[in-house]
Amino acid sequence: MMMNVCVLGTGYVGLVTGACLAEIGHDVTCVDSDVDKLAVLTHGDIPIFEPGLQKIVQMNAEMGRLRFSDDLRSALEAEELVLFVAVGTPTAPDGSADLSALFNAVATVARQRSARCPQGFMILVVKSTVPVGTCKRVQAVLSSHLPGSQFAVVSNPEFLREGCAVQDFMHPDRIVVGCTSPRALMAMRRLYAPLIGRGHCLVETDAVETSELIKYASNVFLATKIGLINEFARLCEAVGADVVELSRAIGLDHRIGVHCLVAGPGFGGSCFPKDLRALVDLAGKQERPMPIAEAVIASNAEHKRIMAMKICGALDGDVQGMRIAILGLSFKAGTDDIREAPAIDLIATLLDLGAILSAYDPHANTPAARLFPEVDYAACVEDAVSEVDAIVIMTEWAEFRDLDWEHLASVVSQPLVIDLRNHLDPERLASCGFDYVGVGRPKFNNAAYDAVPFLAISKGQSSSPSAA
Structure with missing residues (x-):
């Protein structure tokens, strides 16, 4: 059964949600105040890179099920309406979630709904990631303008992974709905x-x-x-173990599982860092501290610093004047999102240490250049690695695995690959003449280096714009 849906916010979550709800048959209007973004969307383009998203945006727009507008008032005229709020909730300076955009949006909705459709029933669905208690506050804001019989508030968190968000929406592990209204619950079931x-x-x-x-x-x-x-990867390097074999073995235990057991340069992106900080802040305010979550934040920050020092160790302890190519800038493959990406922290540190950097990413060169204009952003891998002293793999793009590494060995100044994703085949790299350094795989590290002396240097060091 087709339902009238309005999605407030055309950011990552809002755009995917709106497009996918149209794809399963609903009538969807996505509302945003950014007229430039709306112009792009109206012409069938999308402002982010997300596999499969542009196709369903274009197809559903052509079929008339998906529209983009800055006219919230008209969207609120539907008598029976499901309104998703999908605005940003970034980290505030104190570590909490900044809910100002959300409550500004809710207050606007309350006033305009009261004026445009005072007799209808609206389900306001909070899709943004918000701290516990936010929905009750949203309920209070709506109650100041609308009778309780004319609206309900629903919590419906998103679990979209960038790079496969359309797949995650259309084939979810679970759909979570929290509400106290039987009418709203029935509507969410229909939706x-x-x-x-x-x-x-x-x-x-x-x-x-x-x-x-x-x-x-x-x-x-x-x-x-x-x-x-x-x-464990760092411990493996110290004792001579292999983290890839370790991960495979412990992941076979169904209580642990294989997912998220891949060693790398540390986690980043729009969710994990922000949500952990917000949760720690919430727990502290409730006087229920979460020391494990706090430790995860600290461990991740330290791991990113150690990865920078690992590169120093592979280059004999000093990167001053060294030419280094960074392959991969987004926080993971399949997206152009550089928010809190490990590559951003690494670039900031290496620049501070005097390295000369080039970089290449299939989709994230432009956003990275806004942060670090002093880096030489290349249009292809070969241009990025020409005459460099080291190549650093920071994002697990498939095209990096399929490169002609034998040819690339002839264009670099020093055939050294530091693979912080364990993405490449060490034996193949060695056969092409490269020295190889991975993460937690000392048996494949055929470049002589010792990262241990640099761990002490790394403590407390961070100049990343995302570290604040």
Whole structure:
């Protein structure tokens, strides 16, 4: 059954949500105040890189099920309306979630809904990641303008992974809905019926606080797994073990699982760092500290610093004047998002240490150049690595694995690859003449270096613009 849906905010979550709801048959209007972004979307383009998203945006816009507008008032005229709020909730200076955009949006919705459709029923769905208690505050704002019989507030957190967000929406592990209104719950069941009918799990809770907390809890568990495997990678280097074999073995235990057990340069992106900080802040305010979550934040920051020192160690302890190519700038493959990307922290540190940097990413050169204009951004890998002293793999793009490494060995000044994703085949690199350094794989490190002396230097060091 088609439902009238309005999505407020056309950022990453809002755009994916709106497009996918149209794809499963609903009538969707995405509203945003950014007229430049709306112009791009109206012409069938999208302002972010997300595989598969542009196709469904174009197709559903052509079919008339998906529209983009800055006219919230008209969107609020539908008598029966499901309104998703998907605005940003960035980290505030004190570490808490900044909810100002969300509450500004809710207040505007309340006033305009009261004026445009005073007799209808609106379900306001909080899609943004918000601290526990936010939905109750949203309820209070709406109540100041609308009778309680004319609206309901629902918590419906998102679990979209950048790079496969369309797949995650259309084939979710679970759909979480928290609300106290039976009418709203029935509407949410109808909304997601095409997905539930395929066997995807709907998790219902009559405590919106539980729904709000599920998102944070999920991200803390996943970030903890990443933090732990990175700590084990460092231990593997010290004792001669292999973190890839270690991960494979412990992941076979169904209680642990294989997901997020890949050692790398540390986690980043728009969710894990922000959500962990917000959760620690919330727990502190409730006088229920979460020392494990705090430790994960600290461990990840330290691991990023150690990765920079690892590069120093591979280059005989000093990168002053060294030419280094950074391959991969986004925080993971499949996206152009550089928010808190490990590459951004690394670039800041290496520049401070006097390195001369070139970089290449299939999709993230432009946003990175806004932060670090002094880096030479190349249009292809060969231009990036020409005459460099080291190549550093920072993002696991598939094209890096398939490069002609034998040819690249002829254009570099020094055939050294520092693979901070364990993305490449060490034996193949060695056969092409490269010295190879991985993470937690000392048996493959055929470049002589010792990172241990640099660990003390790394403590407390960070000049990254995302570190504040």
